[in-house]
Amino acid sequence: MVNKMVTNISAKMPTGLVQSKKEKMEETAYPEDTIGTPLLEGSKMSMRNVDVFYGDKQAIFNVNVDVGQNEVIAMIGPSGCGKSTFLRSINRMNDTVESCRVTGQLTLDGEDIYSAQMDPVALRARVGMVFQKPNPFPKTIYDNVAYGPRLHGLASRRAELDEIVEISLTRAGLWAEAKDRLDQPGTGLSGGQQQRLCIARAIAISPEVILMDEPCSALDPIATAKIEELIAELSQNYTIAIVTHSMQQAARVSHRTAYFHLGRLVEVNETEKVFTAPEHQLTEAYITGRFG
């Protein structure tokens, strides 16, 4: 008796759901070109016909998008849609993955990111990155922030370095909490503080663009709120591209939102428009929670 009931339930429940989802996706065709306003006049960064491959597998299909000066662009989409891959190809973090290959044209201030003249190390000093999991170095808070400036020789004297550290920590909203414990390990901070430390570390070398790969996914709501406030402040000085799983977050922090689906950039629009009147069926399905 019991056995029977259990098998009945398991046969019915999940598979049915999965099937209907799949059918839904297959029904909807991808648009020829990205819908909305992917391209801008006088952009900070522009990406044209970008394809990314892992070995034989193509992860990104023909993406065209611009990012404006001091703009916050959010990239959303279901898991595995390639938004992180796309983000990591902007500062050539994908170079470290041996099987990864990027084609198309990506430019920063009109300079080709993938040209032979562009040094990846110099590029990453201009395009900073904050990662999903807070990853402070197992060093002191001070050394964490000072690491980048020291690498690039941005400070010639100790006092200068102190100043950079203070400004960076202040901008990252961590100065008040950390100023008395600069000599303590960064790994001893709470999760949210660690993530702000990572942001401070990224902005210590004054990058032009900051890439954020789901920066709040490992944080609690209060820490998340702080980071979001921070993003709003940082957007006055920096261009920010943020990948997020939370649509609310995208709605709160970004000016424009890009919706990725299975490696294709489906729609880019003003954030408000994406969340109130999405143009494409897939975008609508995603933001209304029919898959995610």
Added chain:
Amino acid sequence: MADSNLSHAERIQSSLAKRYRAEKHFKFYGAAAIAFGLLCVVLLFTDIISKGYKAFGQTYIQLEVTYDASTLGITDVNDSQQIVLADFHGVVKTALKSRFVDVSGRKAKRDLYGLISHGAGYTLRDRLVANPKLLNQTETLWLVADDDIDTYYKSIDSDAGAFVGRMSEQRQGWVDQLAQSDDVKMRLNRNFFTQGDSREPELAGIRGAAMGSLFTLIITIALSFPIGVAAAVYLEEFAPQNRWTDLIEVNINNLAAVPSIIFGLLGLAIFINFFHVPRSVPVVGGLVLTLMTLPTIIISSRAAIKAVPPSIRDAAIGVGASPMQVVLHHVLPLAMPGMLTGAIIGMAQALGETAPLLMIGMVAFIVDIPGGFTDPSTVLPVQIFLWADSPERAFMEKTSAAIMVLLAFLIFMNTLAVILRKRLERRW
């Protein structure tokens, strides 16, 4: 189903007891395995220590010695030529003769003179050279007894009775006589710690082998650690993943399993026969042991590098560190404790290695204590092998004592490794 009338909870309940029983059994087997291991270690240590501790003591005989110029055959103490040729053992013989006046006959006399080690002559010489005024004077001295006497005297109180061996009854009588007048006693065996090897057990010491081991290991660590770490860093961080690197990886793993004597043959063929490095020296020993320990160090270093979280690499690359800076600033410091563990395991292996060193002539009988990397020398395990092979009874306890020194060396190295690791380890 037989028990289909049981409820879910009841079935879980009945399986629980079985699961806990299995866990209990498993715990017991684990504890038993550890207990067995500990028992073996305790047995080993008791056996070695009970056999070897006596080697740290040495029997001395008190004699009244006269530095008689005519017996010695010298006129001027400051003439080194005369001192070298002087018959100091003759002085000892005279002293023994005057202690046991009633001994006669060639054989008996030879037995009598054999009470004191030949090494006693060197003690007298050193004293006379240090203080020339002693010439023609008399002093009472404790002199090193011969190894037979030593073995006999050490076992005199044992439950199994004294070990007699080649000792004649007459000699036993003399020793007993000396013992009665308190002219025999045990003293700390300083020779054991300060001398090199000798054919005379009472004069043989471990210092030559210990220094040989030290020099050999210095060469080994100085070569194998940097080379091994560099190879591991290159293979993990920079080398492309292709058929060549796969081939290299497979071969490194194979090398780790190659019998060590093969490395000895390799060293003989390459270092000695081709490059003409002198044989029996710590340099060539260190080179051979480097070949042997490299695979161990490379494998453990690669494992340590692999264990560095990729998020740290990402973080460093993200702020614009070059690949070399990522390695130097982050990967190496974080992997260092693991690499050190591998290096110490390799070093411990190298310290205990005998076979490859036999092939390159480090098995030679060497009396002088090596003073550098190119002096002929032997190493601790080879010394143990040599002494275990010697017929004299007294070498048995020396063998055990040498094993104790080797173990002490090992424990010291491992302690050092633990301390280093503790200091370098970082909390996450």
